[in-house]
Amino acid sequence: MYAFEIERPATIADAVAALQAEDAQALGGGQTLIPTLKARLAMPGSLISLSGIGEMQGVCQDDDGSVCIGGATTHAAVAGQAAAHYPALAALASHIGDPAVRNRGTIGGSLANNDPSACYPAAALGSGATIMTNARKIAADDYFQGMFTTALDAGEVITEVRFPVPVVANYQKFVQPASRFALVGVFVAKYADGVRVAVTGASEEGVFRWTEAEAALTANFTGDALEGLNVPEEGMIADLHGSAAYRAHLVGVMTKRAVAAAS
Known part of the structure; x- marks a missing residue:
């Protein structure tokens, strides 16, 4: 110091x-x-x-x-x-x-x-x-x-x-054990006028909204609505804790978990 x-x-x-x-x-x-x-x-x-x-x-x-x-x-x-x-x-x-x-x-x-x-x-x-x-x-x-x-x-x-308080919401975090930071974290919030999905821990640009998932979940707030949707691995963080492809995959997994828990 x-x-x-x-x-x-x-x-x-x-x-x-x-x-x-x-x-x-x-x-x-x-x-x-x-x-x-x-x-x-x-x-x-x-x-x-x-x-x-x-x-x-x-x-x-x-x-x-x-x-x-x-x-x-x-x-x-x-x-x-x-x-x-x-x-x-x-x-x-x-x-x-x-x-x-x-x-x-x-x-x-x-x-x-x-x-x-x-x-x-x-x-x-x-x-x-x-x-x-x-x-x-x-x-x-x-x-x-x-x-x-x-x-x-x-x-x-x-x-x-x-x-603003949503109708339902949930946050799912895949924890990096040493730091307790999110290797990937997803916050899902359902409001009367639509769903918002925010992702942390994954992107080199920091927190971001997954708009494709938002549109799908606004139409059908179930994990099934996310089938076939994927976050591109380009721009994802790659380090000793996980590759870009791994983090991109985790975004989908944690989003489904958040939707299931919120429901």
Whole structure:
């Protein structure tokens, strides 16, 4: 590690102001950033901790039925507090990492980092969520822009994420045993106007929607509707854990499992 300053603002306004300083970096739960600092892959002069901002914590339900989750809410809190409002989302949060990760990592930090194998991006994109920042609202379809890349501007903070609640939903994750990240994860959500299917862990471009499966499942929400549909292996991640062809195959398998579980 190396020497740096750390600030702990109590309000969103104070955090945004602190992030205007040269070489300042927002700190959520630190599950990705701290290892990055240890490896000297990033060397900000100051860290602005968001974990003590009360207005960015907790789960509630809006008047329109949407589930609203503060950006500094931990995975463990989402797992516990969202269960009554959005069970599929709570179940997803309950299987992120291990207890230590779930009690430190935050939903805002995960979405801001946009790791290509993280779980929350699939939930946000699969639910058609809205990412609220200190400056604007960003639809999930516009927010995710590639591996580790989002629509966030420098100094912009995720203050809240709003999830429209579907009729039924389910998330299936084929776990990489060491990291607990998704080798492939699929979030399926059925709404009154159609089905959304979001895939994480598979593509070199990060989380994506499988539109062919969405169309088929909107017409017939059963695993049979997916017969004959395949994700092209071009552009899939290939590493020591699985080939591109293996990941492409897993997308279909996990989607069928999610549909069966949701049904």
